Amino acid sequence: MFAPRTIAWPLVALFTAGYLAPYLLPTTVGRLDSGLPLTATQAGAVGSALLLSSASAGFLLASKVDRIGARRLARIGLALAVAGYGWAALSGSVAAVVTGAMIGGFGSGTATTVAATGIAAQRDPHRTTTLGLLGVSALAGAVYLTVPHLGPGHGQPLAAIALTALAVWPLTNRLPLDTTATPRTRRARIPLPHFRSGLLLAATLPCWSLAQNALWGVSGHIGLTQAHLTEATVGAVFAVALGAGLLGVIGAGAVGPRLGHALPIGAGTALIAACIALSASATDLTSFATGEIAWNTLYPIVLSYVIGLAASLDPRGRWAVLVGSASSLGTAAGPLAGSLLAAQAGFPMMGLILAAGLLLIAAPMTAIALRAGSRTLPVVEITVETPAVPTQREYETAAVAPR
Secondary structure, eight states: OOOTTTTHHHHHHHHHHHHHHHHTHHHHHHHHHHHSSOOHHHHHHHHHHHHHHHHHHHHHHTTTHHHHOHHHHHHHHHHHHHHHHHHHHHOOOHHHHHHHHHHHHHHHHHHHHHHHHHHHTSSOHHHHHHHHHHHHHHHHHHHHHHGGGGOSSSHHHHHHHHHHHHHHGGGGGGSOSSOSOOHHHHHSOOOOSSHHHHHHHHHHHHHHHHHHHHHHTTHHHIIIIISOOOHHHHHHHHHHHHHHHHHHHHHHHHHGGGGTTHHHHHHHHHHHHHHHHHHHTOOSHHHHHHHHHHHHHHHHHHHHHHHHHHHHHOTTSHHHHHHHHHHHHHHHHHHHHHHHHHHHHOHHHHHHHHHHHHHHHHHHHHHHHHHHHTSOOOOOOOOOOOOOOOOOOTTOTTOOOOO
16 A cells, blocks of 8 residues: 555655644643633633544544545545634634634544554654654644744644645655555455454553643643742743653654564653653652653653554554554543542642553553564555655643643
8 A cells, every 4th residue: 555665754744744733732722711712621622622533533544544545535634634723723713713623633633544554554664653753743842932922812823733734735646546456455354453452552542641641731730830930931841841852752763673662662651650750749840840851751752662563563554543543532531630630639649640550551561562572463565656746821731732
């Protein structure tokens, strides 16, 4: 279906366009309740609806990329993202913004589905994944630094997502128009390989993402109320943390698959648990900044290996899409879970609960990675002739996580 190497950069661009919306949700949601008659909780619900819409696209389309065609489906997704986010950016009506965000979210999820399917077909899916994470982290960081200087309102981050989707559109010319399969082959249902491992990984990822985003959703509150920092200082810590995330992605790309999947996923998740406990108990700048920066450095490293593990379970990319969509469910529920835990138990206890949960799910995730590494996974390489290419409140305390 996909020709390795020849379309890696279009896949990286498509990955970036699809993932940008979740990465920008803190500023998007923070500006919703400041620019529209919404409470912080209602603004967070809009962000959750966007993520749920994105996740639904993955579940619906995971097995349909080859039948519909990568180029066609990518263009549909990008068109929905441009139309949905653009409409939401220009509208002053709450109903229109919500509708546009959900349409755009489905478009983002569609683009991510095509990208994940193509990345799984690459000879080195981990390398392509890290390039995608590097691209989206860099672009999100640039937007976070730029948006505060563009004035108030909810439209700027939404417009940035729409413009990114528009900019990626020309690169879809390098994606396959259709598969080389015959109609009979297209109709044949090829079962998911390594079903138990894939299902267990898909079941653990919502919990993994929920823990990450439960903290991220209340990190602003922790910095402002518990660590007694100013909004500017909290924003600066988040900016440095995003930069550290870039370094983490670069490091993951440099190491590649040489460490396997088990060690980065198991040990990385355990270290993330420690960072969450530290951040949640922070009472000063040092502890808050240390926890947030270390956490944001480790998160993309572990995520790249998790995506690579899912891709290795099925070269057709279906497990990569399903696992990513399952992760989005946890992302959507994370901020609400964090708010409820913080309200009932306080920030430090919330951090301990989340850390304990991460340590529990690290065991099955590591077991899946060990099992995958102990067997020879099928390598499917399908090529297709492609046509020639033509010659805060940015860090608002009620923010929804970009995870």
